[in-house]
Amino acid sequence: MKILKRSGVEAVFDVNKIINAITKANQTVDLKNALTSTQIAEIGAYIEGICKALDRALSVEEIQDIVETRIMQAGAFEVAKKYITYRYVRSLVRQANSTDKQILSLIECNNEDIKQENSNKNPVINSVQRDYMAGEVSKDIASRILLPQDIVEAHNQGLIHFHDMDYFAQHMHNCDLVNLEDMLQNGTVISGTMIDRPHSFSTACNIATQIIAQVASNQYGGQSITLTHLAPFVEESRGRIRNELAAEFSEAGGAVSGEVFEKILEKRVREEIARGVQTIQYQVVTLMTTNGQAPFVTVFMYLGEARNEREKADLAIIIEEVLKQRYKGVKNETGTYITPAFPKLIYVLEEDNVNPDSPYYYLTELAAKCTAKRLVPDYISEKVMLANKIDKNGQGHCYTCMGCRSFLTPYVDEDGKPKYYGRFNQGVVTVNLPDIGLSANGDMDAFWKIFGERMELCHRALQCRHERLTGTLSDAAPILWQHGALLRLKKGETIDKYLHGGYSTISLGYAGLWECVYSLIKKKLTQPEGEALGLEIMRKLNTYTAKWKAAENIDYSLYGTPLESTTYKFAKCLQRRFGVVEGVSDRNYITNSYHVHVTEPIDAFAKLALESKFQLLSPGGAISYVEVPNMQNNIPAVLLVMRYIYDNIMYAELNTKSDYCQVCRFDGEIEIVRDDDGKLIWRCPKCGNMDESKMNVARRTCGYIGTQFWNQGRTQEIRDRVLHL
Numbered sequence: 001m002k003i004l005k006r007s008g009v010e011a012v013f014d015v016n017k018i019i020n021a022i023t024k025a026n027q028t029v030d031l032k033n034a035l036t037s038t039q040i041a042e043i044g045a046y047i048e049g050i051c052k053a054l055d056r057a058l059s060v061e062e063i064q065d066i067v068e069t070r071i072m073q074a075g076a077f078e079v080a081k082k083y084i085t086y087r088y089v090r091s092l093v094r095q096a097n098s099t100d101k102q103i104l105s106l107i108e109c110n111n112e113d114i115k116q117e118n119s120n121k122n123p124v125i126n127s128v129q130r131d132y133m134a135g136e137v138s139k140d141i142a143s144r145i146l147l148p149q150d151i152v153e154a155h156n157q158g159l160i161h162f163h164d165m166d167y168f169a170q171h172m173h174n175c176d177l178v179n180l181e182d183m184l185q186n187g188t189v190i191s192g193t194m195i196d197r198p199h200s201f202s203t204a205c206n207i208a209t210q211i212i213a214q215v216a217s218n219q220y221g222g223q224s225i226t227l228t229h230l231a232p233f234v235e236e237s238r239g240r241i242r243n244e245l246a247a248e249f250s251e252a253g254g255a256v257s258g259e260v261f262e263k264i265l266e267k268r269v270r271e272e273i274a275r276g277v278q279t280i281q282y283q284v285v286t287l288m289t290t291n292g293q294a295p296f297v298t299v300f301m302y303l304g305e306a307r308n309e310r311e312k313a314d315l316a317i318i319i320e321e322v323l324k325q326r327y328k329g330v331k332n333e334t335g336t337y338i339t340p341a342f343p344k345l346i347y348v349l350e351e352d353n354v355n356p357d358s359p360y361y362y363l364t365e366l367a368a369k370c371t372a373k374r375l376v377p378d379y380i381s382e383k384v385m386l387a388n389k390i391d392k393n394g395q396g397h398c399y400t401c402m403g404c405r406s407f408l409t410p411y412v413d414e415d416g417k418p419k420y421y422g423r424f425n426q427g428v429v430t431v432n433l434p435d436i437g438l439s440a441n442g443d444m445d446a447f448w449k450i451f452g453e454r455m456e457l458c459h460r461a462l463q464c465r466h467e468r469l470t471g472t473l474s475d476a477a478p479i480l481w482q483h484g485a486l487l488r489l490k491k492g493e494t495i496d497k498y499l500h501g502g503y504s505t506i507s508l509g510y511a512g513l514w515e516c517v518y519s520l521i522k523k524k525l526t527q528p529e530g531e532a533l534g535l536e537i538m539r540k541l542n543t544y545t546a547k548w549k550a551a552e553n554i555d556y557s558l559y560g561t562p563l564e565s566t567t568y569k570f571a572k573c574l575q576r577r578f579g580v581v582e583g584v585s586d587r588n589y590i591t592n593s594y595h596v597h598v599t600e601p602i603d604a605f606a607k608l609a610l611e612s613k614f615q616l617l618s619p620g621g622a623i624s625y626v627e628v629p630n631m632q633n634n635i636p637a638v639l640l641v642m643r644y645i646y647d648n649i650m651y652a653e654l655n656t657k658s659d660y661c662q663v664c665r666f667d668g669e670i671e672i673v674r675d676d677d678g679k680l681i682w683r684c685p686k687c688g689n690m691d692e693s694k695m696n697v698a699r700r701t702c703g704y705i706g707t708q709f710w711n712q713g714r715t716q717e718i719r720d721r722v723l724h725l
Contacts, residue, residue: 022044033077056588062576138167143165147168151460160430161511161570162461171469171472171476174402177420177422188484189478190210200272201272212284214485221296222297230276235311241268249261273318280343281326294342296704297342298401299346304348319347336696347367350382354642364639372631372634372654375654378652380398404704406620407620422486429458429508431511432590435577438585442520501555505557508558510541510560514596515590544556557619557621564702574590594611594618607626608648624651624652625652626653630657659696659697663687663695666685699718
């Protein structure tokens with residue numbers, strides 16, 4: 001059994017340390033006010049039992065909270081007072097140098113929280129450690145100087161989560177849609193070097209990867225590009241190759257028929273497309289940005305974006321190659337093909353590819369095979385999105401999210417034209433909905449009162465994010481603000497204009513709708529009463545974002561938060577504040593956004609149908625998923641789910657498993673078991689290998705694939721998932 005020290009290091013639980021601490025406090029009071037040795041031992045035994053029952057490593061602070069409570073319950077108030085005073089004095093000493101131990105534990109790679117904070121960062125690598133060290137300093141500055149103390153306290157207590165506080169000191173935004181078209185067609189500047197318009201597809205792909213890396217190093221969230229912006233360069237390559245072939249045949253003195261010539265030409269064009277796509281896939285996987293991970297990039301595949309039939313046909317070839325190469329995978333260090341985390345792929349289901357008689361249905365079949373083996377692509381329904389995303393001109397639009405799920409709201413520029421690429425998100429603050437539910441104790445009037453108070457708290461926290469970006473000069477990130485990724489501003493110009501009027505969004509996140517509803521009425525979202533209350537809460541959240549937007553001309557939008565490590569943090573905070581409440585805080589995680597609980601038995605189609613109602617009310621971002629077994633031998637079933645997505649929900653994905661044991665070459669599902677201390681670990685079911693450095697595990701955790709393992713809360717959530725198909 002383990003505990004979590006303040007530095008983040010795990011240590012073996014020792015009940016004698018608790019007994020000794022109580023005894024020292026006990027010795028400072030009069031005998032008549034003191035505890036007996038039996039009472040002290042009973043308190044120690046009680047706390048040991050709590051630690052075992054909670055099924056996770058408790059922090060020192062949590063254990064001390066329980067100690068205080070038990071001392072007071074025993075009537076020894078003088079002892080409790082001395083104990084609390086001692087804690088306070090020690091807290092003041094620690095605050096004098098609050099970040100040193102955190103940073104030292106990072107360097108030594110024994111900080112359990114940080115090691116498992118991001119499932120796509122390897123904490124033993126120098127660049128990751130450097131980023132985390134800088135983050136600790138930034139968080140310290142943000143919490144002591146930049147943010148109001150009540151917001152910091154609410155964040156620490158788990159009432160809200162102020163996302164990416166480790167980047168808040170800098171003037172950085174969250175995520176965006178990169179205007180690759182502008183940068184490629186009109187040229188750009190990378191690291192002070194002018195990059196002209198490319199004249200071939202392969203060169204365009206190479207420049208695109210450099211842009212991706214530069215953008216990732218100047219923001220902290222995800223970015224998205226579309227293959228449509230690369231498609232025009234296929235025709236550039238075709239023209240060049242045509243001339244080269246004609247010259248070669250002329251030099252050789254040979255003649256071929258027009259049909260043969262065109263066949264050879266298209267073969268060469270496809271070879272160039274294959275090289276370009278390989279550049280994107282391998283560069284993205286192997287590039288490491290300044291924050292110590294591969295760029296978090298999403299690649300959008302939408303035939304409907306093409307401007308003409310020639311471009312659509314070329315775009316289809318690119319999409320086909322992307323899917324083929326992703327299906328193959330990338331080699332790990334032992335030379336075995338495995339599933340990479342990035343780039344994330346999104347495939348649009350549309351009339352041209354969704355029916356068996358559609359001209360591009362073969363791409364949809366290939367996408368289904370790729371999903372069954374490599375977890376991607378994910379799917380956007382053009383039909384549903386056109387109905388959901390209506391601009392002020394009454395026109396529907398289909399476009400990609402920024403990263404894994406953050407969606408821009410519809411926007412029309414000064415010329416009356418819709419615009420998505422080149423826009424961005426300012427940041428996120430998430431409200432812990434189950435905490436509001438438990439705080440209300442079943443009283444709906446109390447719930448709405450506390451709800452309103454938490455909304456204003458979130459509003460002020462979001463205003464802090466907005467104000468931190470206000471006044472940001474374009475010089476802070478030239479690739480973004482001066483050279484076309486987002487805008488082409490002059491040197492010294494601020495980005496302020498684009499923080500208002502709907503050009504960018506700012507997100508009110510929410511988490512744990514399932515647990516919130518259950519805490520109030522003991523009903524699940526899958527039950528009529530639970531669904532009704534859940535939808536009412538969602539509508540109320542939208543009411544607040546609309547009110548703020550109208551008052552400030554800032555595009556507040558409701559966002560279904562993809563909690564990764566925070567799902568564990570929120571659960572621990574709920575247990576600390578309210579104890580273990582059945583159906584609410586009895587697990588080491590809470591449910592992401594509006595999702596049906598991972599343990600709930602429900603079929604794939606019923607789940608998607610239910611969640612589509614909630615997804616509609618989450619305009620700032622949301623994604624649904626269904627958990628499926630190995631479907632590689634049942635592609636028709638995958639296609640059936642994809643068709644259902646097209647008809648019923650805007651954005652969804654299929655979760656399967658894609659693991660590999662480097663010790664015995666087992667290619668199947670790596671299992672989750674408990675070690676001798678009760679900790680959840682990963683183990684190969686074939687050879688028993690438990691060394692995480694000798695296995696490759698890929699799991700979808702937050703709309704994107706994680707490959708670096710997870711904290712205990714998220715690991716428990718992954719273990720608890722039931723199949724929907």
